[in-house]
Amino acid sequence: MLIALRNLRRHFRRSLTSLLAIAFGVAAMLTASGFNEAMFDEFREATIRSQFGHIQITRPGFHDKGRSDPYAYLLPREVALDEALLPGGAALAPRLLVNGLASFGEVTLPFMAEGIDPAVDMVDDRSLRMVEGRRLAAGDERQLVLGRGLASQLEVAVGDAIVLLANTPEGHLGAAEAEVVGIFSSFSKEFDDAALLMPIGLARSLVQVEGAHAWLVFLETTGATNALLPSVRDALPAAEFEVQPWHALAEFYARASELFAQQLQLVKGIVVAIILLGIGNTMMMSVLERTGEIGTVMALGTRRAQVLRGFLLEGALLGLLGALIGVVVAFGLGGLLALAQVEMPPPPSFARSYDAALLLTPSMVLETVVIAAVATTLASLYPALRASRMVIVDAIRNGR
Structure with a gap:
């Protein structure tokens, strides 16, 4: 390894150029992966x-025919689940679906509502x-919140009664x-155009039922879902009762994340191709310049396998050093984004913006x-x- 490091240092400018190219590629991969991970973490x-x-x-x-x-x-008013099964910090919440008409002044529009706790x-x-006013709070009985699109169509403001x-x-x-x-x-513009939320007591009174359509378990960490x-x-x-995890229900999220993952694989492929071409050219130039040296060391007894391992080790060291530089650059970019608090415009079909960020996980860094x-x-x-396959006599002669 020391010999490989010395050889890299002997051709400092070429090695530096290769290191910077690798670092740029690694930083680009981590930036794309981290940005994608942060966006979908927020979306998830x-x-x-x-x-x-x-x-x-x-x-x-219910999920096939309930709408x-x-x-x-309808479920009973109280679900028969012992809350002692739930980990600390978890919450169990009922939801009741209500569809109907909302009227304000001369305007009447259909709505999709959920009664919540x-x-x-x-x-x-x-x-x-x-975006205006406050969210529902414990103790509310005859209050509600509207999606921005529905509020705009009804021409209502905070404080109005509908x-x-x-x-x-x-x-x-x-x-x-x-x-x-x-x-x-919310994240969905279509949802905001028709949605309102109300206390579940008001929803039950409106449709004259006592139960709920679903009971939702909220955990402190999403990673604990499959274990519970x-x-x-x-x-x-x-x-x-039918019990399903969130990832079995969130079809749009699954399709969107799969699409972005495929795009990310394309970016990784392009970066790998750039690294292969760049490093291949660098190492070939190194071989040509050191032809005489290679012939000499083989004449002195160095085996061909040792020559092969030496050049492969130089390439691996270039990759590791360049990757470490790229990782440092990516974390630096992530820190700058966190300080700058750059607001990204909403993606297509989304209703709200989000803060740009890089979420760099250990597995992501290791993979890169x-x-x-x-x-x-x-x-x-x-x-x-x-x-390693050079003819010793020809290599020494060409090196003179």
């Missing part, structure tokens, strides 16, 4: 907190970002008046470093083979 947590919970308990078949016949899939549900900015109309399971018409205390923006899932399923009769080291080693393979 917002999806979980606002829509599905980490684990969702419903009647069997068309919601009252056929404001004490434990929709309590942070990831689940619900308020009339809600909805059909009951018996086919009667339920009505209620509620005060608008906030206007929110079997315990929740074992605690509830499968014939009466390994890719760089393997790529540079592979790039050194042909020059190393050429060097």
Whole structure:
């Protein structure tokens, strides 16, 4: 290894150019991966907190047919789940779906609503970002919050009272008046154009039912979902309750993340190709310049396999050193983004912006470093083979 480092230092300018190229490629891969990871971490947590919970308990078949016949899939008012099963910091929250009409002044529009428990549900900015007013709070009874699009179409403001109309399971018409205390923006523009949230007590009174359509389990960390899932399923009769994790329900998130992952693989492929070409050229030039030296050391007894390993080691060291520089640059960029608080415009079909950030995980860094080291080693393979297969007499003669 010391000999390989010395050889790299002998050709300092060429080695430096190669190191900078590798560092740039590694920093580019980590920046793209970290940006993608941070964006989807925000998207994932917002999806979980606002829509599905980490684990969702419903009647069997609710997710397939519940929207068309919601009252056929009602759960009891209290779900038969021992909360002692849940880890510390977890919360169990009911939700009741309500569809109907919202009226203000001369304007009447359809809405999709959810009755929630404001004490434990929709309590942070990831689940619900308020653009005006406040979110629902424990103790609210006749208050609600509207999506920005629905509020704009109804032409209502915080403090206004709107009339809600909805059909009951018996086919009667339920009505209620509620005060608008906030206007929110979620990740989905389509959702914001038709959604409102109300305390579950108001929702039950409006449609004259006592139960809920779903019970959501919220955990402190998303990574604990799969570990808890079997315990929740074992605690509830499968014939009466369907228990699903968030990732089985979030189809849009899965499709979007898969698409971005494929794009990221393309970026990695381009960077690897650049490294292969650049390092391959550098190592070939090194072999040509050191032809006489190679012939001399082989004449003195150095085996061809040792020459091969020496050049491969030089390539691997270039990759490792360049990767370390790239990792430092990527973490520096991440720190600068955190300080600058750059606000990114909302992606297509999204309703709100988000802060640019890099989320660099240990596995991501390790993968990138390994890719760089393997790529540079592979790039050194042909020059190393050429060097190890030289005819000793011809190599010494060409070196003179």
